[in-house]
Amino acid sequence: MEKKMRPSRASDLPLLKTALPGPAARKVLAEDEQYVSPSYTRSYPLVAKHGRGALIEDVDGNQFLDFSAGIAVVATGHCHPKVVRAIQKQAAELIHMSGTDFYYPSLATLARKLAELAPGNGAKRVYFGNSGTEAIEAAMKLARHHTGRDKFIAFTGAFHGRTLGALSLTASRPVQRHKFGPLIPGVIHIPYAYCYRCVYNLKPEDCAMHCARIIEEQLFRTYVPSSEVAAIFVEPIQGEGGYVVPPPEFLRELRRICDRHGILLVADEVQSGFGRTGKMWAIDHAGVVPDILCVAKGIASGLPLSATIAKVEIMNWPPGAHASTFGGNPVAIAAALASIALVEEKYVDNAARMGDYLLSRLKDWPQRHPMVGEIRGKGLMVGIELVRDKVTKEQAGDERNHWVRLAFEKGLLVLGCGLNTLRLMPPLVVNRRQVDFAVDVLDHCLTELEQKHAAGLA
Ligand code: PLP
Numbered sequence: 001m002e003k004k005m006r007p008s009r010a011s012d013l014p015l016l017k018t019a020l021p022g023p024a025a026r027k028v029l030a031e032d033e034q035y036v037s038p039s040y041t042r043s044y045p046l047v048a049k050h051g052r053g054a055l056i057e058d059v060d061g062n063q064f065l066d067f068s069a070g071i072a073v074v075a076t077g078h079c080h081p082k083v084v085r086a087i088q089k090q091a092a093e094l095i096h097m098s099g100t101d102f103y104y105p106s107l108a109t110l111a112r113k114l115a116e117l118a119p120g121n122g123a124k125r126v127y128f129g130n131s132g133t134e135a136i137e138a139a140m141k142l143a144r145h146h147t148g149r150d151k152f153i154a155f156t157g158a159f160h161g162r163t164l165g166a167l168s169l170t171a172s173r174p175v176q177r178h179k180f181g182p183l184i185p186g187v188i189h190i191p192y193a194y195c196y197r198c199v200y201n202l203k204p205e206d207c208a209m210h211c212a213r214i215i216e217e218q219l220f221r222t223y224v225p226s227s228e229v230a231a232i233f234v235e236p237i238q239g240e241g242g243y244v245v246p247p248p249e250f251l252r253e254l255r256r257i258c259d260r261h262g263i264l265l266v267a268d269e270v271q272s273g274f275g276r277t278g279k280m281w282a283i284d285h286a287g288v289v290p291d292i293l294c295v296a297k298g299i300a301s302g303l304p305l306s307a308t309i310a311k312v313e314i315m316n317w318p319p320g321a322h323a324s325t326f327g328g329n330p331v332a333i334a335a336a337l338a339s340i341a342l343v344e345e346k347y348v349d350n351a352a353r354m355g356d357y358l359l360s361r362l363k364d365w366p367q368r369h370p371m372v373g374e375i376r377g378k379g380l381m382v383g384i385e386l387v388r389d390k391v392t393k394e395q396a397g398d399e400r401n402h403w404v405r406l407a408f409e410k411g412l413l414v415l416g417c418g419l420n421t422l423r424l425m426p427p428l429v430v431n432r433r434q435v436d437f438a439v440d441v442l443d444h445c446l447t448e449l450e451q452k453h454a455a456g457l458a
């Protein structure tokens with residue numbers, strides 16, 4: 001019988017029993033190194049075996065607190081019993097029939113649910129895929145199909161996926177694009193509303209959203225006719241680019257520009273969506289309704305599922321225009337329906353409450369910590385940007401990586417994003433004790449790092 005995660009005295013906190021990586025983990029790492037694609041980006045040697053709530057147990061019996069949620073995926077925590085039951089029941093009934101060629105009730109049920117959950121009151125339709133990048137591909141094709149235009153505007157720092165279409169929009173790290181060109185033509189990147197590092201050297205209080213207005217005032221006047229632009233793709237909070245939270249006016253200004261020029265506004269909520277920010281969608285904080293919403297990651301608590309949700313008048317392509325054999329698989333749909341019920345019932349509120357608490361505990365870090373440049377976030381999507389110098393804002397990328405590894409050694413799983421930001425994205429089930437533990441560990445490790453840095457050792 002499979003071993004259950006063992007309760008410890010502090011059963012909702014980490015418990016380390018071996019040096020890391022432990023002996024069983026080392027065996028897995030050796031095999032992995034030999035056979036698995038080296039393109040994966042592992043920050044430290046966690047070899048997972050069991051998951052429950054916000055905890056992960058590794059193959060050596062070490063228990064970790066997971067503030068990465070499998071890259072912002074396990075919204076309802078690892079193996080939520082209701083999600084597990086829904087998966088098991090569905091797997092015993094029907095695993096696959098392909099919604100592309102046949103019907104099954106849950107496909108329409110989930111489509112209706114997502115259409116109701118998406119921002120805006122108008123009628124919507126839903127296309128199902130298996131991953132975030134597929135949701136973006138579908139949105140790109142749909143935008144071209146609907147508008148008859150071929151160009152896209154996206155932002156520097158954006159991450160929209162790695163298939164060749166989505167990759168054309170992605171601009172977060174050169175290695176993601178290097179040697180993969182030519183990518184699709186007609187994608188124009190402009191700077192995101194990254195106020196801490198405003199490329200225009202303006203202040204958010206009086207910049208009048210120059211970074212959005214530049215689309216009309218420069219791009220459309222000098223470079224690209226607005227009538228050729230199909231869509232603007234935007235992450236309402238930039239994820240892989242550094243957990244960058246734009247002012248709400250930025251998103252409202254994009255909406256205004258899109259309305260004025262017949263351009264579609266596509267919100268990529270693959271990382272920021274599904275309750276993570278304390279509202280169902282991050283774009284809800286700005287009160288903006290996109291034309292197309294892309295979601296994935298959290299919606300099925302770990303099963304592969306994505307959705308591209310569009311206004312009904314936009315998603316009117318003919319049969320055969322776009323489809324996927326596996327997209328909207330019955331087992332993934334069962335997991336999504338169970339996850340949505342849980343998130344609506346309690347976890348979106350928990351994300352708001354725990355997110356506020358987390359931010360309140362981090363509030364004074366820019367004053368207390370010489371290397372903390374900025375704390376930013378909404379709900380349980382929080383970034384801590386590290387700098388070597390608060391005046392020059394020199395990016396402390398190596399130090400951030402070191403910090404992530406130190407946290408791992410103390411039983412806390414976190415990941416970086418951007419060049420020099422550490423992101424906190426626990427499952428939405430996280431409790432106050434776990435938030436306290438994470439903050440205390442990070443505080444302790446950062447102090448150690450800062451002392452080394454001050455002594456010229458880091
Ligand atoms: N869009 C955003 C905002 C993401 O954060 C990601 C993945 O991190 C993607 C798209 C791509 O998702 P996937 O890795 O499931 O293809």
